[in-house]
Amino acid sequence: ARITDTVADINDHTPEFTQTMYTAEVPENADTNTKILDVSATDGDGPLNNQVSYSFVQAQSKFRIESSTGAIYTAGSLDFEETQSYNISVKAEDNGTPAKFSISYVIISVTDVNDNAPVFETDFLQIGVVESTSPGTVVKTIHASDIDTENNGRVTYEITAESNPGIFSLDSGSGDLTLLTALQFSGIVYTLTVRASDHGSDSLSAEQNIEITVIDVNDNSPVFTDGISSATVVEGSPSGTPVFQVHATDADTGPAGIVHYNISSDLFTVGQMNGKVYTGAVIDRETTSSLSLTICATDQASPASEQLSSCKVVQLSVLDVNDNAPIFTDDSSEIFVSENTQVGSKIIMINASDPDFLANGTISYSIVLQSPGGIVSIDSDTGALFLSRPLDYEIYPTACQFTVEINDHGDPQLSNRKEFILNVLDYNDNAPVFTNPISQRLVYLSSQVTAGSVIYRAMATDVDTGVNGEIRFSLSDPDAYDGMFSITAVSGEVRVTKSIDSEFKSALVEIKAEDLGDPNLSSKMVINVMYKESNSKPICPGKSYLKIAEDTASFITIFTIECYDLDWGARGELQYSILNGNIGNSFSVSADGEVSLTQNKVDFELIESYTLVILVEDEGKPSLKDLFILEITVTNVNDEAPVFSDQETVLDMRENTAVGALIQTVSATDPDGDSVSYSISTSNECQDYFQL
Numbered sequence: 001a002r003i004t005d006t007v008a009d010i011n012d013h014t015p016e017f018t019q020t021m022y023t024a025e026v027p028e029n030a031d032t033n034t035k036i037l038d039v040s041a042t043d044g045d046g047p048l049n050n051q052v053s054y055s056f057v058q059a060q061s062k063f064r065i066e067s068s069t070g071a072i073y074t075a076g077s078l079d080f081e082e083t084q085s086y087n088i089s090v091k092a093e094d095n096g097t098p099a100k101f102s103i104s105y106v107i108i109s110v111t112d113v114n115d116n117a118p119v120f121e122t123d124f125l126q127i128g129v130v131e132s133t134s135p136g137t138v139v140k141t142i143h144a145s146d147i148d149t150e151n152n153g154r155v156t157y158e159i160t161a162e163s164n165p166g167i168f169s170l171d172s173g174s175g176d177l178t179l180l181t182a183l184q185f186s187g188i189v190y191t192l193t194v195r196a197s198d199h200g201s202d203s204l205s206a207e208q209n210i211e212i213t214v215i216d217v218n219d220n221s222p223v224f225t226d227g228i229s230s231a232t233v234v235e236g237s238p239s240g241t242p243v244f245q246v247h248a249t250d251a252d253t254g255p256a257g258i259v260h261y262n263i264s265s266d267l268f269t270v271g272q273m274n275g276k277v278y279t280g281a282v283i284d285r286e287t288t289s290s291l292s293l294t295i296c297a298t299d300q301a302s303p304a305s306e307q308l309s310s311c312k313v314v315q316l317s318v319l320d321v322n323d324n325a326p327i328f329t330d331d332s333s334e335i336f337v338s339e340n341t342q343v344g345s346k347i348i349m350i351n352a353s354d355p356d357f358l359a360n361g362t363i364s365y366s367i368v369l370q371s372p373g374g375i376v377s378i379d380s381d382t383g384a385l386f387l388s389r390p391l392d393y394e395i396y397p398t399a400c401q402f403t404v405e406i407n408d409h410g411d412p413q414l415s416n417r418k419e420f421i422l423n424v425l426d427y428n429d430n431a432p433v434f435t436n437p438i439s440q441r442l443v444y445l446s447s448q449v450t451a452g453s454v455i456y457r458a459m460a461t462d463v464d465t466g467v468n469g470e471i472r473f474s475l476s477d478p479d480a481y482d483g484m485f486s487i488t489a490v491s492g493e494v495r496v497t498k499s500i501d502s503e504f505k506s507a508l509v510e511i512k513a514e515d516l517g518d519p520n521l522s523s524k525m526v527i528n529v530m531y532k533e534s535n536s537k538p539i540c541p542g543k544s545y546l547k548i549a550e551d552t553a554s555f556i557t558i559f560t561i562e563c564y565d566l567d568w569g570a571r572g573e574l575q576y577s578i579l580n581g582n583i584g585n586s587f588s589v590s591a592d593g594e595v596s597l598t599q600n601k602v603d604f605e606l607i608e609s610y611t612l613v614i615l616v617e618d619e620g621k622p623s624l625k626d627l628f629i630l631e632i633t634v635t636n637v638n639d640e641a642p643v644f645s646d647q648e649t650v651l652d653m654r655e656n657t658a659v660g661a662l663i664q665t666v667s668a669t670d671p672d673g674d675s676v677s678y679s680i681s682t683s684n685e686c687q688d689y690f691q692l
Contacts, residue, residue: 009046011096017041017104022090024072024106028080029113036063036108039070041092049096057089057103065090072106080112081147114152114200118144120208127177128215128255128302131185139168142175144196144206151199160207161193168212170194177210185216218256218301221308222248226275230315235285236323239278243268246275248297248310256301256308264294277314285318286355292316320357322410328352328418335385335420339393340427347376350383352406352416360410368417369403376402376422393424394463428468428517432460434525439539441525444532444567449500453569456527458492460513468517476510476524485509485529494527506530535620538565538574543629550604551637554597561593561628563616571620579627580613587632589614595630604636 017039024037043050054070056063063086064075070092086108093101121143129139146153156172167190169178175196190212197205224246231244250257263270267288269280277295296311329351337347354361365383367376376399377388383406391399399422407415436459443456462469473492475485484507487494494509507529514522540563548558565572576589586600587610595612602610610632617625657663 009049011045011049011094011098011100013044013050013094014100015041015043015052015092015094015102017090017092017102020104022104022106023109025109025111026074026078027111027113028078029115030074030078032074032076034074036072036074037106039065039072039090039092039104039106041070041102041104043094043100045094045096049094051095052092053095055091055093057091060086060088062086063088063108072108078110080110080149081116083110085109112149112152114148114198114202114204116146116148116152116198117204118146118155118196118198118206120144120196120206123208125208125210127210127212129179129183129212130215130217130302130306131183132217133179133183135179135181137179138176139179139212140177140210142170142177142194142196142208142210144175144208146196146198146204148198148200154199155196156199158195158197159192160195161191163191164188168192183214185214187214189213215302216253216256218252218299218306218308220251220256220299222250222259222297222299222310224248224297224310224312228314229312230317231277232317232319233279233283234319235283235321237279237283239281241279243277243279243316244314245277246270246295246297246312246314248275250297250299250308252299252301256299258300259297260300262296262298264296265291267291268293270295283318284323285320285357286324288318289357290315290317320360322356322360322408322412322414324354324356324360325414325416326352326354326363326406326408327416328404328406333418333420334423336423336425337387337391337399338425338427339391340429341387341391343387343390345387347385347387347422350378350385350404350420352383354408354414356408356410360408362409364407364409366405366407367402368405369401371401373400375400378404391424393426393465394430397424397426398422399424426465426468428464428515428519428521430463430468431521431523432462432471432513432515433523434511434513435459435461436525436527440564440566441527442566443527443529444536444571445496445500445504445529446531446533446567446569446571447499447501448569449496451498452495454493454495455529456494458487458494458511458513458525458527460492460523462515464515464517468515470516471513472516474512474514476512480509481507487511500531502531502533504531532567535571535618535622535624536565536567537624538563538616538618538626540616540626540628543631545631545633547633547635548597548602549635549637550602552597552602554599554601557594557596559595559630561589561595561614561616561630563593563626563628565618567618567620571618573619575617575619577615578612579615581611583607583610586610587612602634604634607634609633 022037022039026036041052043052053067054065055067056065062076063072065072088106090104090106091101093099127140142157144155146155157170157175158172159170167181169180192210194208194210195205197203226247228244228246233243248259250259260272261270261275267281267283268277270277293314293316294311296309298307298309301307335348350365352363354363364380365378366380367378375389377386401421403417403419405415405417407413445455458473460471462471472489473487475487484497485494486497508526509529510524510526512522512524514520546559561576563574565574575591576593578589584600586598586602587595588598589595612630614628615625616628617623
């Protein structure tokens with residue numbers, strides 16, 4: 001038997017292009033459907049799987065491809081000047097299942113064709129040439145452009161027609177139009193026709209008509225004829241405000257006789273054609289009160305290097321406007337004056353300034369507020385400040401506060417205000433005053449007093465300040481009584497220089513208290529020093545009265561007992577103690593006689609007053625005593641809350657109780673004795689049903 005095996009083909013081969021990249025050229029003027037090249041791919045599979053079709057990977061507007069043959073054709077018009085080459089991806093795909101494909105690349109270069117003629121910037125050109133232009137001068141460069149490339153875009157020039165041959169020549173390569181002979185201004189206009197041709201195989205060209213005018217030589221400068229040498233402008237005028245107008249003429253013809261104006265200023269502008277001068281910025285007279293404007297007239301001859309100019313200077317004055325309020329020029333608002341300054345004296349100048357002019361800058365001064373009044377006055381014209389009432393530093397160190405108003409004389413009037421403080425400087429016009437009571441200017445000495453012992457202390461005050469209030473003590477006659485006494489200058493302690501015995505009877509010692517002012521002032525006091533062997537009893541005022549609040553803090557001195565003893569030494573040293581009346585031990589007294597509250601404090605609700613009996617005794621042997629009574633009244637402070645008579649009350653009430661019926665009376669008292677008011681402080685629901 002014969003066995004026949006049939007092998008079935010499977011799609012296991014991918015189409016393969018004959019080239020990985022194809023290149024081709026096509027002229028830009030190729031017609032649509034012009035064949036450019038063929039791409040080809042083979043597939044190793046059998047007939048069922050090796051049929052290849054071709055397509056572009058991306059859609060193309062300028063080209064198409066035959067799917068069965070791989071032939072590529074133009075599909076639209078090409079333009080080298082627009083696109084010089086195209087990169088196209090081509091796909092070859094078999095008809096297997098599934099299909100297999102491969103990609104190749106095609107580069108199509110577009111070649112230039114001479115399809116663009118040269119183009120002039122304008123078909124008609126006017127040229128002006130000054131009659132004094134030297135032969136050989138290039139008067140104009142003729143230019144035409146051709147967007148083609150290489151020879152297709154290379155341009156040469158030639159004159160094809162001219163009204164007056166031999167006057168001008170044209171360089172074929174550069175397009176330079178050169179004057180060959182000297183010109184004479186006669187009104188003649190020269191005409192030329194210039195052709196620009198490219199170098200393509202089929203040369204293309206364009207023509208331009210040229211008209212050349214001979215320009216008169218510029219030999220006259222502009223002359224100003226307006227006669228203006230000065231002008232004014234109001235300060236603050238907005239930019240663009242007309243100020244004045246200049247005018248100039250030029251005897252030349254054509255552009256050389258046309259005048260343009262310019263100005264050398266950042267603040268003003270000038271009309272180029274009409275010579276009108278305008279403000280170019282807002283002008284401040286206080287910054288610029290006057291200025292010189294230089295205005296030039298220039299003809300428009302060509303070339304610009306041949307232009308002629310004339311200039312004139314106009315003096316401009318800026319007229320003032322009252323646009324500045326006067327200002328105070330001194331930073332400080334505090335003024336210092338000695339208390340001995342005489343009434344009517346000038347204290348200081350209140351300085352102010354106003355940058356405006358004349359009446360706008362003239363300042364008047366006035367005082368509009370003064371507390372207390374009448375202390376100072378001011379000169380309305382000069383701003384001089386004068387003293388109107390005597391000063392006393394010890395009573396009013398700050399004499400007054402006052403406000404000065406300054407006004408200019410403009411229209412409208414502008415003003416400003418400033419507050420000042422007049423401080424008084426101390427002058428040494430107060431002599432020291434001894435504070436030792438007259439009753440305490442008697443001193444008893446015994447034989448126990450030894451040399452160097454302090455027997456008395458002079459005390460004095462001076463209401464002046466600084467050195468004017470510093471006091472030094474001295475004896476009016478330190479040699480009196482054989483120099484028996486001396487005094488310490490600062491402390492005022494009087495000492496004996498020798499021991500005391502029974503031969504000493506008495507002495508009147510005059511003490512001087514002198515301040516350190518210039519000039520210095522002084523006061524004198526005499527103490528009577530007497531010999532007395534026996535001890536003298538302390539001297540007290542008897543009874544004093546005092547009120548304290550019940551919330552007064554503990555351990556604070558509330559009273560100082562003013563008892564004294566005329567004896568010297570231990571016999572004159574006093575000790576204090578409370579004998580009676582200190583209920584609850586609320587008070588204590590120190591060895592110096594200072595009464596203060598203890599930690600027990602006081603309570604008005606418990607005790608409203610105290611009578612303290614205080615024992616005062618010296619340290620003599622035997623000691624002598626006296627009693628001092630201090631009546632203390634405690635004042636009430638609201639430190640107790642009201643107390644209800646019943647802390648809780650339960651009420652029963654019928655549901656038909658009439659509105660407004662009295663259902664209960666509550667009562668509270670205040671231990672402080674204050675009156676009590678009542679209110680309901682529970683929920684709003686309760687307040688809606690009950691009224692207290």
